[in-house]
Amino acid sequence: MKNHDMIQRWFHDYHNDIYNFLIYYLGTKDVEDIVQEVFIKGYKHMHQFERRSDPKTWLISIARNIAIDHIRKKKRQQLLLSNLLNLFTEKDKLPQEWVLEDERKTELYKAINELKSSYRDVVIVRGILDYSPEEASQILQWKTAKVNLTYHRAIQSLKKKLKLEKWSDYIETING
Incomplete structure (x- = not known):
């Protein structure tokens, strides 16, 4: 299977898992760009995937590293505070936000x-x-x-x- 086909299948299979992980990790639902970045990085580094682990755990490792970089770029406390304020003012909440209910x-x-x-x-x-x-x-x-x-x-x-x-x-x- 070609790398392009494999990453498309992984995106289909694991998109929601990566999305949910990033919501919890970053404390915001605005993670779609980061999810895409995870799969782009996964595609670029597919030659490093050794197939000893599940692709989902490998992709979540990538997501975690990208999230850490994202947090480092912004002051973590300011980001968390503004995201929490935004979540409480929005009327339409996603199912993933049940934790804040x-x-x-x-x-x-x-x-x-x-x-x-x-x-x-x-x-x-x-x-x-x-x-x-x-x-x-x-x-x-x-x-x-x-x-x-x-x-x-x-x-x-x-x-x-x-x-x-x-x-x-x-x-x-x-x-x-």
């Missing part, structure tokens, strides 16, 4: 985004998007043991941040 989820969303980047990354990939430790290790380019340890520490950090007993049940559902 009620106050508890909004507080949890803010707490997750206040975590250090490695904790935030693993909570999004493992807790929200529900990838296995093995898939998360491919996406984050970490060893599986590091994924598990960092995820455990991130959940503990979230519990400390929220400091409310009413949150423990909700955090346990993320922790699985």
